[in-house]
Amino acid sequence: MPEILIASCPPVGHIAPLLNVARGLVARGDRVTVLSSARHADKVRAVGAEPRALPRSADYDDSAFDAELPGRAETSGIARINFDVEHIFVRPLPHQFSALRDLLADNHFDAIIADAFFLGMLPLLLDEAVKRPPILAYSTTPLFLSSRDTAPSGPGIRPMSGPVGRLRNRALRGLTQNVLLRPSHRSANRMLATMGLPKLPVFLLDAAVLADRVIAPTIPEFDYHRSDLPSHVRFVGAVSPLPCEDFLAPPWWNQLLRNRPVVHVTQGTIDNADLTKLVEPTIEALADEDVTVVVSTGGRPTSQIAIPLPANTFVAEYVPHDVLLPIVDVMVTNGGFGAVQRALSDGVPLVVAGQTEDKPEVAARVAHAGVGIDLRTGTPSVAAIRSAVTDVLGDPSFGENARRLQQAYACRDAIADIAALVDEMVDEAAAGRALRLV
Structure with missing residues (x-):
């Protein structure tokens, strides 16, 4: 060899x-x-x-x-x-x-x-x-x-x-x-x-x-x-990580199985020092919506989230994507290349707010492929996030296009x-x- x-x-x-x-x-x-x-x-x-x-x-x-x-x-x-x-x-x-x-x-x-x-x-x-x-x-x-x-x-x-x-x-x-x-x-x-x-x-x-x-x-x-x-x-x-073999479900895990959409928000594992860029605005944007919000801080202490958590929001430092994404309806992300492809490999449409490194290019491809919305900023407003998530959940074409790409990824x-x-x-x-x- x-x-x-x-x-x-x-x-x-x-x-x-x-x-x-x-x-x-x-x-x-x-x-x-x-x-x-x-x-x-x-x-x-x-x-x-x-x-x-x-x-x-x-x-x-x-x-x-x-x-x-x-x-x-x-x-x-x-x-x-x-x-x-x-x-x-x-x-x-x-x-x-x-x-x-x-x-x-x-x-x-x-x-x-x-x-x-x-x-x-x-x-x-x-x-x-x-x-x-x-x-x-x-x-x-x-x-x-x-x-x-x-x-x-x-x-x-x-x-x-x-x-x-x-x-x-x-x-x-x-x-x-x-x-x-x-x-x-x-x-x-x-x-x-x-x-x-x-x-x-x-x-x-x-x-x-x-x-x-x-x-x-x-x-x-x-x-x-x-x-x-x-x-x-x-x-x-896509080159994806190996499946997680030792996942220990948090106490709130069964809450995700209720009959309402699950929205996952993450700033990845690198650009996550300032959670006010995307995580906190997403929590605020969806606080009164009929969705369940799952936040991953990418390894940062959950105490860094400085706003009160609404009843529909659950937080963890890390949740394996191979376990979480199959039950997610929309992922809100700053556009890491790997994380976005991991979501699409599970047919999950996206809302992307990325402004650094290659993230604008990733976000533009999400919009071009019709698998989500590019907010064209790294610091979106609460109103913009709420509107984008609502649009992705309400327009079946985003999910259909994401599932089309899911099939293409599965062939590789x-x-x-x-x-x-x-x-x-x-x-x-x-x-x-x-x-x-x-």
Whole structure:
């Protein structure tokens, strides 16, 4: 069986799905090494893989970005995006590459699965003289690939069809790449130049296409159609966590089985420090509605909810989604890519209020697929939430479309498809070596 190296940036949203991939590969007999933050070592061992720590210069605590990165708190909008790309993804590049190079020098790997934002893989892809195993770039976000059929990724602009749409997309792409995000792209090229490497042949956010394969952990039905999608991009379906085996139902669990709609609200496990953004407004919005509200604080103490809990609201730090979502009628979320796909895998329509990272893109896809409502803000009003939840519950098309996507997700086995891609790349590499020996 192959020996696989998985390389991931430290944030939980990046490493968590790749740990599920590692678990699946180990289960079929592969030997897997995971290069990421030292603080994930125990989780890596728990899935049966061998942890390797990034150097401190390439490691960071994503729960304390503002403290670790002076000046970040004073930025917002485009300035925040440029700041984050340069400091969180570009600056670690040479240190990530150094760790990769050391691992490759001392070990044999048949393939590398790299987080698409793990830019330390770029020197391996840009230097044709370097001998390397096949590299598969794993997108931890909706696909951030330029296309004539889509607007630039980031702000959550939905597609517009026809010649006018393509003209709009070309204009926005030029503005984004040549003006708005030019600082990010130039910072990457400056870093590569200091390493004696050529400039990127594509825009920085398209760099994943330089890999031998691009893994898109979603379904085509939940992404935009691109007539110019590169042929080596492969949709594999959602990578979901293993089912929970030790769920202990809270005392209020039977209340969810009453004959009225269940609404689940969560801010995920990362952007949940301020529950006034979405959790508390949702509690207030639905306090007098004929629904049951289930709140998950994503691991935060439930005491952080500073408002009184109505009689129809129940709170827990964490409720396994594989247990909860089958009885949920609407999920209100800030738009984490994994959580949204997990809901759709159970046919649950959504109300999404996301403003940071890739969340506007996730929210826009929810609206585009007709599986929910995009509130187009990260801090919606009580009235907006109430109206959106009422609309989703009252319009059967949202549930019908969500169940349509549920069927599409059910037709995929993401881990099996990724394993097949690894085998495909290993076989191609072996065939290439054999040809060179002839």
